[in-house]
Amino acid sequence: MDYATLLVEIDDRGIATVTINRPDKLNALNADVIADLDAFFQRAGTDGAIRGVILTGAGEKSFVAGADIARFRELDGEKGRFFAARGQAVFNRIEQLSKPVIAAVNGFALGGGSELAWACHLRIASDNARFGQPEVNLGIIPGYGGTQRLPRLAGLGLATELVLTGDMIDARRAYEMGLVNRVTTQAELMDAARAMMTTILGKAPLAVALTLKALRSSDRPLAEGLAVEADLFGQACDTEDFREGVDAFLGKRKADFQGK
Numbered sequence: 001m002d003y004a005t006l007l008v009e010i011d012d013r014g015i016a017t018v019t020i021n022r023p024d025k026l027n028a029l030n031a032d033v034i035a036d037l038d039a040f041f042q043r044a045g046t047d048g049a050i051r052g053v054i055l056t057g058a059g060e061k062s063f064v065a066g067a068d069i070a071r072f073r074e075l076d077g078e079k080g081r082f083f084a085a086r087g088q089a090v091f092n093r094i095e096q097l098s099k100p101v102i103a104a105v106n107g108f109a110l111g112g113g114s115e116l117a118w119a120c121h122l123r124i125a126s127d128n129a130r131f132g133q134p135e136v137n138l139g140i141i142p143g144y145g146g147t148q149r150l151p152r153l154a155g156l157g158l159a160t161e162l163v164l165t166g167d168m169i170d171a172r173r174a175y176e177m178g179l180v181n182r183v184t185t186q187a188e189l190m191d192a193a194r195a196m197m198t199t200i201l202g203k204a205p206l207a208v209a210l211t212l213k214a215l216r217s218s219d220r221p222l223a224e225g226l227a228v229e230a231d232l233f234g235q236a237c238d239t240e241d242f243r244e245g246v247d248a249f250l251g252k253r254k255a256d257f258q259g260k
């Protein structure tokens with residue numbers, strides 16, 4: 001399937017590399033990009049050829065420099081609510097994918113670009129990456145999850161600083177804040193993302209999916225989250241891969257997981 005604004009490559013290990021491709025506009029998210037991301041991640045949920053997704057931006061300068069400001073003049077209260085809800089629904093789809101999604105942040109990740117990275121399960125940044133929530137400079141607030149996911153990742157104090165000052169932070173600072181998992185050179189970024197994805201794809205696929213689901217409950221009250229975890233643990237115990245994993249360990253051999 002072709003996408004107007006995305007380049008999609010799927011390798012023989014099932015790693016889909018998705019490149020947002022509007023480099024002349026620093027890969028800003030217009031309605032077409034949002035629609036293409038929606039369509040791609042819908043497909044990724046059901047397409048067995050896709051086992052994990054690496055999301056990046058075209059060019060060497062920008063991951064995604066935010067929502068497309070050129071369209072902002074059209075927004076009023078009602079359209080703004082729809083605009084935010086539409087983007088949030090697509091980012092929720094990314095977050096809720098049962099397969100791992102890594103953001104390979106190759107430059108500016110601002111506004112909706114930062115929020116897109118926060119919605120991915122893992123983030124690797126090149127050393128030229130810059131993160132920020134500059135919406136206050138435009139007289140708006142983050143609308144694609146920045147006031148909700150960023151505090152969950154960075155804690156309320158640091159998130160408040162970022163969204164109120166609009167300041168950009170570099171990759172190293174983002175790493176220190178726990179916002180990114182690794183920092184690499186730009187040349188090594190995609191290899192690092194593929195290496196991390198390959199490690200994850202070597203594990204039992206259903207256990208990975210159930211783990212992602214359990215992690216999504218980590219912001220619930222502890223007792224509720226633990227109940228979800230126990231239920232999902234039980235589901236994992238019903239899989240053939242669980243038998244295989246235990247047999248392989250006890251038999252001192254490598255597990256051959258089938259995703260069943």
Ligand code: COA
Pocket residue numbers: 024025026028065066067068069070108110111112134135138
């Ligand atoms: N929406 C629409 N177009 C954008 C954009 C965005 N969020 N970010 C960058 N662009 C466009 C610029 O308008 C410019 O287009 P043009 O060549 O047709 O004039 C092109 O991308 C290159 O950007 P430019 O500003 O010339 O690059 P720069 O290196 O001088 O600055 C940034 C880079 C990222 C600092 C700057 O583009 C910027 O501040 N962008 C907006 C970031 C933002 O506020 N995002 C949150 C939106 S809620």
